[in-house]
Amino acid sequence: MTEQTVASGALCLIRLLPLLKVLESSVRQPVDEVIRGCLGSGEIADGVLIGLDEFCEAVGPLQDFDHPAFFEQSVAGMALIAAGAGEVEWSSADARVSEQAAGVWSTLTRLVNEQQTRGPASPTVADFAELERTAQREDERALVSRERDPMAVIRRADQLASAGPAMTAELSKVSALLGWRPSGPCGPQCTWPACESSASNCVRRRAFRPQQRLAARLRRKQGAEPRPWYLISINLLAADDKPFEFLTEIGTDGYELRKVAQYMDGRLVCVDRDHQRRGEVELGSERVPSWTELEADEDLHVEETSAEFFERRWKEGHTGFIGHRSRRSRPxxxxxxxxxxxxxxxxxxxxxxxxxxxxxxxxxxxxxxxxxxxxxxxxxxxxxxxxxxxxxxxxxxxxxxxxxxxxxxxxxxxxxxxxxxxxxxxxxxxxxxxxxxxxxxxxxxxxxxxxxxxxxxxxxxxxxxxxxxxxxxxxxxxxxxxxxxxxxxxxxxxxxxxxxxxxxxxxxxxxxxxxxxxxxxxxxxxxxxxxxxxxxxxxxxxxxx
CATH class of the missing domain: 1.20.1590 (YP_001051499.1 fold like)
Structure with missing residues (x-):
């Protein structure tokens, strides 16, 4: 990413720190470290990125917009993108961070407006969405002037930091209005990241722990033992008479161990080390590309899945059809x-x-x-x-x-x-x-x-x-x-x-x-x-x- 991209993301994150402070969020410190790295040395410790990514995984995809964890996860994800470590899909990273920041503040403004409409008279609070739009325009001016004035962005960051206490006070009114209480990603009793709680839905107790998330990859880089993992890949260009989806078990050495191919009519074909080819389906002889390479392939849709899901499909594969059915209706x-x-x-x-x-x-x-x-x-x-x-x-x-x-x-x-x-x-x-x-x-x-x-x-x-x-x-x-x-x-x-x-x-x-x-x-x-x-x-x- 360019220096301007990194700086743009950092400025957006500075304005979100007061929200994390009001929420007493455990991701406030790692987000602050990302900001310092983006505006300073550019070095961000792996541990910081692991903590942010694991928090996002712990919250998971099932979050209401009016839940504090939605906002915490959104900010943590933006920090990963600003650090150059997050998943950036079809837009540039700087636009992605600024758009997400605007979306977070817009959501907060909508929640406040809805609560004030439904409830009794309450203190007037700022239009956070409009404040963010104005602030991003000011960010742009600082970024544009950076070439002739190298300290412009740093002064802008200092200006935003000095406005933090006033924003914290404003957001405290919002927290009280919405009835928010400090909690962790697993619920009110969660003590993340210490994990003293025995909550059954704690991410560290889940059977499925993705191996291709950033945190898992960084832990392997630090010496953690690799584990087999399971890949779903969908060929978006597959012809009607060719297999379009593959579920693959991949060993710790990066080679395919077992694979189930699915056709459009529901037929399934299984291959493994003992039976490496059946018809036109065969086990790969080369190492599976890295996750980054797989995601970059525009002809594929890829996702990681659990061992349990793979085993269920593998069992179905030996019947010849998905869902143990003898045939499947046409599309x-x-x-x-x-x-x-x-x-x-x-x-x-x-x-x-x-x-x-x-x-x-x-x-x-x-x-x-x-x-x-x-x-x-x-x-x-x-x-x-x-x-x-x-x-x-x-x-x-x-x-x-x-x-x-x-x-x-x-x-x-x-x-x-x-x-x-x-x-x-x-x-x-x-x-x-x-x-x-x-x-x-x-x-x-x-x-x-x-x-x-x-x-x-x-x-x-x-x-x-x-x-x-x-x-x-x-x-x-x-x-x-x-x-x-x-x-x-x-x-x-x-x-x-x-x-x-x-x-x-x-x-x-x-x-x-x-x-x-x-x-x-x-x-x-x-x-x-x-x-x-x-x-x-x-x-x-x-x-x-």
């Missing part, structure tokens, strides 16, 4: 939502009914399956094209995905109130408006259908309809990627239908590995949001002229 073909069904639609519906039948006696797994659909298809509310005209819809979708995460944690969010808010957002939407608004409307309809399933889990017809609608969304956005993105673009051949079908099969085991399921759905959501974001222009959203 769904899209029809306009709400239109009359033809013979092909009836065939497609049978696949959804089949999954419903398998879930009929498992209420928790049914709720998990349905909540994961919201994660996959309604997590694109951060698209900036929502900003000018579609704020109500954006907030409704954001609250919907937050509620989905709550359901996945076993909590009971107020779904009835959220259903009413979705109705209001739908009433305010015009399906015949700009193309982007029509896209929003379809997803609001989908969200209401999913909530109806969660509110009435015994209504199997509603669940069939939701699964059908998800299939339609997957196929429609496969077509969108092919038609709207330029030829050769990394996402032009994305296969949402295959990913959706695979996710459902992978998440249909009992018990469901919720951590792996959420990670899989969030990867899907990332690709889905990118396709939508790239396929619509500002003009499609009614922005500009």
């Amino acid at each position: 769904i073909r899209v029809r306009p939502h709400g239109a009359a069904r033809n013979e092909k639609d009836v065939q497609d519906m049978s696949e959804a009914q089949d999954q419903v039948a398998r879930l009929a006696w498992l209420d928790e797994e049914k709720n998990t399956t349905v909540a994961l659909l919201l994660v996959r298809y309604c997590s694109w509310h951060m698209d900036p094209k929502f900003g000018q005209w579609f704020g109500q819809a954006r907030d409704a979708l954001a609250q919907t995905t937050s509620a989905a995460h709550s359901v996945l944690r076993g909590e009971t969010p107020d779904l009835a109130s959220l259903r009413a808010e979705l109705d209001e957002a739908l009433e305010a939407s015009d399906p015949d408006g700009p193309p982007f608004e029509a896209e929003i409307t379809d997803h609001l309809v989908f969200a209401t259908e999913v909530l109806d399933c969660l509110l009435a889990p015994d209504e199997t017809d509603a669940l069939v309809q939701v699964l059908e609608h998800a299939d339609e969304l997957a196929e429609a956005h496969d077509e969108m990627a092919r038609e709207e993105l330029p030829a050769g673009h990394e996402l032009a051949t994305v296969n949402f239908q295959g990913l959706e079908s695979d996710a459902r099969e992978a998440d249909s085991g009992t018990p469901v590995d919720k951590r792996a399921a959420v990670q899989r759905s969030e990867k899907f959501a990332d690709l889905y949001a990118r396709v939508i974001g790239l396929s619509y222009s500002d003009e499609d959203a009614g922005v500009g002229g």
Whole structure:
């Protein structure tokens, strides 16, 4: 990263230190050390990065926006990016940190406004989002003048630090208003990083400890014993008659030990050291590339999974088909939502009914399956094209995905109130408006259908309809990627239908590995949001002229 990138991230982090102080956060000290390294020597101890990454892992993906740990994890992740160690996906690191910082302050401002609207009269607090936008403009001026005035950024950092006590006092009012209490990533009794608590959900007691996260890699660098790990890789360019997904067990020497290949029709093929080739599937003879190289391959979607998930798939592989099924229906073909069904639609519906039948006696797994659909298809509310005209819809979708995460944690969010808010957002939407608004409307309809399933889990017809609608969304956005993105673009051949079908099969085991399921759905959501974001222009959203 450039010096300007590093400095930009550090300045954003300085403004977030008072928030960590008010939260009595255990990541405040390592974030401060990252700031010092970015603005000083540039050296940041591995232990600091390990602590930040392990905190992010401990919090995990299931966080409500109104929970203190959401803000702590966000800041810790920004610190890793500023240090050059975090995962930066499709945008530059400096933009990523500044955008995330603006998003954190915007979320905090929204929470305060909502609480003040609902509750009794309370002290007036600052508009943190506007303060951050102004501050970033001032940062830019300091960064631009750095060449002729090398101390400009340091003076800017000192200025921000001197404003820290006043911001701390302002944020203390926010903490009191929101009823926040100090806690660790595992809950109120967590004493992170000492881990004196016996909380069953403590990250250090979880069976699945990823081996390719930054913390694990740095610990191996310091001498920790390597362990086998398990890779899911999806070939985004795979032909229909070729395997598209591979689950691989990788030994401590970096070579493949076992592998299961999956075809689009559900067939599975297993290979191992004793049977290194079956048909066109064979065990790799070269060392598996590094995690960094795997993630950089634009033709692949990769994620790490657990030994338990691999063993379940390996066992299925010896039956020849995923889910112990003798065959699998062909991929769904899209029809306009709400239109009359033809013979092909009836065939497609049978696949959804089949999954419903398998879930009929498992209420928790049914709720998990349905909540994961919201994660996959309604997590694109951060698209900036929502900003000018579609704020109500954006907030409704954001609250919907937050509620989905709550359901996945076993909590009971107020779904009835959220259903009413979705109705209001739908009433305010015009399906015949700009193309982007029509896209929003379809997803609001989908969200209401999913909530109806969660509110009435015994209504199997509603669940069939939701699964059908998800299939339609997957196929429609496969077509969108092919038609709207330029030829050769990394996402032009994305296969949402295959990913959706695979996710459902992978998440249909009992018990469901919720951590792996959420990670899989969030990867899907990332690709889905990118396709939508790239396929619509500002003009499609009614922005500009």
